Amino acid sequence: MSNTDASDDRLDSLLDRLTIDEKLRLIRGGVDPEERATGYVPGIDRLDVPALSLVDGPMGVRAGTATGFPASIALAASWDPDLAREAGRALGIEAREKGQDVVLAPGMNLLRVPQCGRAFEYYSEDPHLTSRLAVGTIEGIQSAGAIATAKHFVANSQEERRFHVDHRIDERPLRELYLRAFEASVREADAGMVMAAYNGVNGDPMTENERLLTGVLREEWGFEGVVVSDWWAATDGPRAIEAGLDLEMPGMPVSEWHLSESNPITRLIDAIPYWGWLPRQTLARLLMTPWLPDHANPNLFDASHFDRPVREALDAGRLDERVVDRSVRRLLVTMDRFGVLDDDRPEPAAGDHATLARRIARRGTVLLDNDGVLPLDDPDSIAMIGPNVDRAKVGGGGSSAVDAASTTDPLGGVRDRAGAETRVTVEQGHESFETATMGASPFDGLDFGGEGAGGRIDDAVAAASEADVAVVVVQDNATEGEDRPLWLPGEQDQLVSRVATAAEQCVVVVRSAGPIAMPWADSVDAILACWYPGQADGRALADVLFGDCDPGGRLPATFGRRPADYPATDPAAYPGIDDVVSHEEGLAIGYRHFQSADVEPLYPFGHGHSYADFAYGDVSVDEETVEVTVENTADRSGREVVQVYLDPRDRSVERPPRELAGFEAIELGAGESRTVAIDLPDRAGAVYDPDAGAWAWPDDRFEVVVGRSVTDERGRAEVRLRR
Numbered sequence: 145m146s147n148t149d150a151s152d153d154r155l156d157s158l159l160d161r162l163t164i165d166e167k168l169r170l171i172r173g174g175v176d177p178e179e180r181a182t183g184y185v186p187g188i189d190r191l192d193v194p195a196l197s198l199v200d201g202p203m204g205v206r207a208g209t210a211t212g213f214p215a216s217i218a219l220a221a222s223w224d225p226d227l228a229r230e231a232g233r234a235l236g237i238e239a240r241e242k243g244q245d246v247v248l249a250p251g252m253n254l255l256r257v258p259q260c261g262r263a264f265e266y267y268s269e270d271p272h273l274t275s276r277l278a279v280g281t282i283e284g285i286q287s288a289g290a291i292a293t294a295k296h297f298v299a300n301s302q303e304e305r306r307f308h309v310d311h312r313i314d315e316r317p318l319r320e321l322y323l324r325a326f327e328a329s330v331r332e333a334d335a336g337m338v339m340a341a342y343n344g345v346n347g348d349p350m351t352e353n354e355r356l357l358t359g360v361l362r363e364e365w366g367f368e369g370v371v372v373s374d375w376w377a378a379t380d381g382p383r384a385i386e387a388g389l390d391l392e393m394p395g396m397p398v399s400e401w402h403l404s405e406s407n408p409i410t411r412l413i414d415a416i417p418y419w420g421w422l423p424r425q426t427l428a429r430l431l432m433t434p435w436l437p438d439h440a441n442p443n444l445f446d447a448s449h450f451d452r453p454v455r456e457a458l459d460a461g462r463l464d465e466r467v468v469d470r471s472v473r474r475l476l477v478t479m480d481r482f483g484v485l486d487d488d489r490p491e492p493a494a495g496d497h498a499t500l501a502r503r504i505a506r507r508g509t510v511l512l513d514n515d516g517v518l519p520l521d522d523p524d525s526i527a528m529i530g531p532n533v534d535r536a537k538v539g540g541g542g543s544s545a546v547d548a549a550s551t552t553d554p555l556g557g558v559r560d561r562a563g564a565e566t567r568v569t570v571e572q573g574h575e576s577f578e579t580a581t582m583g584a585s586p587f588d589g590l591d592f593g594g595e596g597a598g599g600r601i602d603d604a605v606a607a608a609s610e611a612d613v614a615v616v617v618v619q620d621n622a623t624e625g626e627d628r629p630l631w632l633p634g635e636q637d638q639l640v641s642r643v644a645t646a647a648e649q650c651v652v653v654v655r656s657a658g659p660i661a662m663p664w665a666d667s668v669d670a671i672l673a674c675w676y677p678g679q680a681d682g683r684a685l686a687d688v689l690f691g692d693c694d695p696g697g698r699l700p701a702t703f704g705r706r707p708a709d710y711p712a713t714d715p716a717a718y719p720g721i722d723d724v725v726s727h728e729e730g731l732a733i734g735y736r737h738f739q740s741a742d743v744e745p746l747y748p749f750g751h752g753h754s755y756a757d758f759a760y761g762d763v764s765v766d767e768e769t770v771e772v773t774v775e776n777t778a779d780r781s782g783r784e785v786v787q788v789y790l791d792p793r794d795r796s797v798e799r800p801p802r803e804l805a806g807f808e809a810i811e812l813g814a815g816e817s818r819t820v821a822i823d824l825p826d827r828a829g830a831v832y833d834p835d836a837g838a839w840a841w842p843d844d845r846f847e848v849v850v851g852r853s854v855t856d857e858r859g860r861a862e863v864r865l866r867r
C-alpha cells in the first residue's frame with residue numbers, strides 16, 4: 145500500500161468517526177484561546193485532530209511583533225521571484241515560530257485601477273509579473289512548512305464597495321488577466337489554500353461562485369486544498385458550501401472575535417446590562433451599527449453561516465451530508481499534507497530577516513529620474529524634509545499592518561550614513577500623519593492647508609536653500625477598506641514644488657501604495673519610488689542615496705501623467721454604477737491600455753534607472769528561448785532587469801499591442817557582460833478561446849521585443865509561436 149493510499153484510508157476512517165457536530169466545527173472559525181490567530185479552527189481532541197491557526201498577511205506576520213517587510217508592490221518592483229521565495233520563506237518561518245499554520249498571503253489581485261486602496265498589498269498590473277512573484281512567495285511560505293493562501297479569488301481590484309460590487313468581466317480578460325496568477329499558484333506552486341473574495345464576479349458572489357470555485361479552480365486546475373472565505377464574506381452557508389467554499393471565517397460575529405477582556409468592543413458590550421431575551425449578537429448589532437462607516441462589511445454581525453443554516457439545510461434534505469464531508473476532507477487532506485495533523489513538520493529555522501527586509505527594500509526602490517545628483521557625492525550638507533521624514537513607513541492600514549520590532553526612518557538612516565563631515569538638518573515642512581487604519585479616514589483630524597501650513601513650508605524652503613541637497617520625503621497613506629486618491633495628501637505637492645525652486649539640488653523620495661500624480665516631476669533633480677519600504681526604510685534609502693547599492697527596482701505599474709490617462713475612468717467601469725463594475729476596458733489595463741490608447745505615461749511599466757549603464761547586443765530566438773548579451777559599460781556595478789515583450793505581427797483577434805512574456809534580473813560588475821537566456825512561457829502568444837473553452841494560437845507571427853521598459857526598446861527578433 146502506498147503512502148497516499150494509507151493516508152487516504154486514514155482520512156476516510158477519521159471522517160467516518162466524526163459526528164456531524166464535529167464536522168461542522170471543522171469548517172468554520174472559532175475562538176483562538178491564545179487570541180493571536182487571525183482565524184482559528186478548533187481541533188477535535190477526541191480524535192486527535194489538532195487546531196489550525198491562520199494569520200495575516202503579506203507584509204509580515206500579524207501576531208505580536210514581527211519583521212516588517214516592504215510592501216508586496218515593492219517586492220514586485222524587484223522583478224525577482226527568488227527574492228519573493230526568500231521573503232515567503234521568512235514569512236512562513238515567523239508564522240511557524242508564532243505557532244501559526246496558515247499564512248493569509250500572498251495577495252495577487254491585479255492593479256486594474258491605480259486607485260485600488262490595497263495596491264501596496266498586491267504586485268502589479270501585469271499577470272505574468274504577478275504570477276512569477278506569487279509562485280515564488282507561495283513556494284517560500286510552504287517551504288517553511290506553513291500553508292500559503294492565494295487571495296483574493298478573484299477580481300478584488302478595488303476597495304470601494306468591495307462587499308457589494310459585482311465585476312462583469314468577459315471570459316478573455318478573466319482568463320488572460322485576472323485568473324492567471326491564481327492558476328499559477330495552484331498549478332505551479334501547489335498553494336494549500338485559496339481565499340474567496342468579498343466581491344462578486346459575473347452575477348455570483350465569490351463565496352458562492354460555483355463556476356469559478358469548482359468549475360475552474362478544482363475541475364480545470366486540479367486544486368485539492370481548502371477554499372477559505374474572506375472575513376465575514378459568506379452570506380449563505382448552504383449555497384456557499386455547495387458552490388465549493390470549504391471554510392467559513394472567522395465563523396463568529398465581530399463582537400466575539402478575538403474575545404478578550406481588553407477588547408474595546410467586548411468591554412463596551414460587557415458594560416451594558418445583559419438582558420437574557422436580547423441575544424448578544426443583536427445587542428452588538430444595535431450598539432455598533434450606528435458607529436460603523438457605510439463602507440464597513442455589512443455581515444459583521446452575521447455568523448455563522450456554516451453552522452445553523454447548514455445544519456437546517458441538512459435536516460430538511462436540501463443539502464447532502466456528502467457536501468459537508470467533501471469540505472471536511474479537503475481540510476484534513478491539507479492538514480495532513482503539511483504535517484499539521486501529526487505535528488510532523490520541519491522546525492522553523494531562524495534567519496536574518498532584518499537584513500532580508502533591507503535587501504528587499506533596496507531592490508524594490510525605483511529610480512524614476514536622475515539628473516546626476518544621485519548617488520550623492522559627499523555633500524557638505526543635506527536638508528531632510530517631509531511630514532513623516534522621522535518615521536519609517538511600515539505597511540498600510542488594515543489586515544496587513546505589522547507591528548515591527550525595530551525600524552529606521554529616513555532621517556535616522558541618512559544621519560547614520562552621512563558621517564561626521566556632512567551636516568544633516570531637518571525641517572518637516574508639513575504636519576505629520578498617523579498611519580491610516582481601516583474604517584477611519586486616513587486624514588481625519590488633520591489640518592491641511594490650515595493656518596501655519598504656509599509657515600511650515602517657508603521653514604522647509606529656508607532649510608533647503610541653505611543645504612547642498614534637499615531630500616523631500618513625501619507619502620500617501622493608503623488602507624484596506626477604501627480606495628486611494630492619486631494625488632499626495634495635504635500640501636505635499638506644494639511643499640515639493642517650493643523646495644525644488646529654492647534648493648540647489650532636490651531629490652524627492654516617494655513612499656506610496658502605488659502610482660501617484662507628480663505634478664512637480666519635471667522640476668526636481670531626482671525621484672525615488674520606495675513604496676512602503678517597511679522596517680528598513682531609512683537604512684535602505686541611505687544605501688541607495690549614497691550609492692552603496694544600485695537602485696534595483698523597475699516599475700510594476702505604469703505612472704500616468706493625469707488621473708484621466710489611466711484605464712477605467714468611466715464610472716460604469718470604476719467604481720461601478722449600482723454596484724455593477726463593468727470591465728468595459730476588457731484586456732486594456734495598465735500598460736496594455738496606455739499602449740493601445742497611445743497615451744504617453746509619465747513613467748512606463750518596467751521603467752527604472754540604474755547608476756550603471758547597459759549596452760544591449762543583438763537579440764536572437766532559438767526555439768523559444770530569447771537570448772541577448774548585456775554589457776555594463778559603466779565604471780561601477782549595477783543591476784539590470786532585462787524584459788521581453790511580445791508584439792503580434794498579425795491580429796486575427798483583438799490583442800494588446802504588447803505583452804510581457806519574460807524577464808531576468810542580473811547584477812553586472814563594471815565592464816562585465818553576460819548573455820541572458822529567457823524562455824518564453826508555454827502559453828506565449830496564446831489567447832483564450834471562450835467558445836472552445838481552451839487556449840488557442842489564432843496568430844503565429846510575433847516579434848520578441850527586448851527592452852529596459854515597455855517603451856524603451858533595445859532590440860527585436862521574429863518568432864513563430866503555435867502549439
Ligand code: BGC
Pocket residue numbers: 182200201248295374375543
Ligand atoms: C482581508 C483579508 C484578510 C482578512 C483577515 C480581510 O478584511 O480582506 O485579506 O486576510 O481580513 O484579516
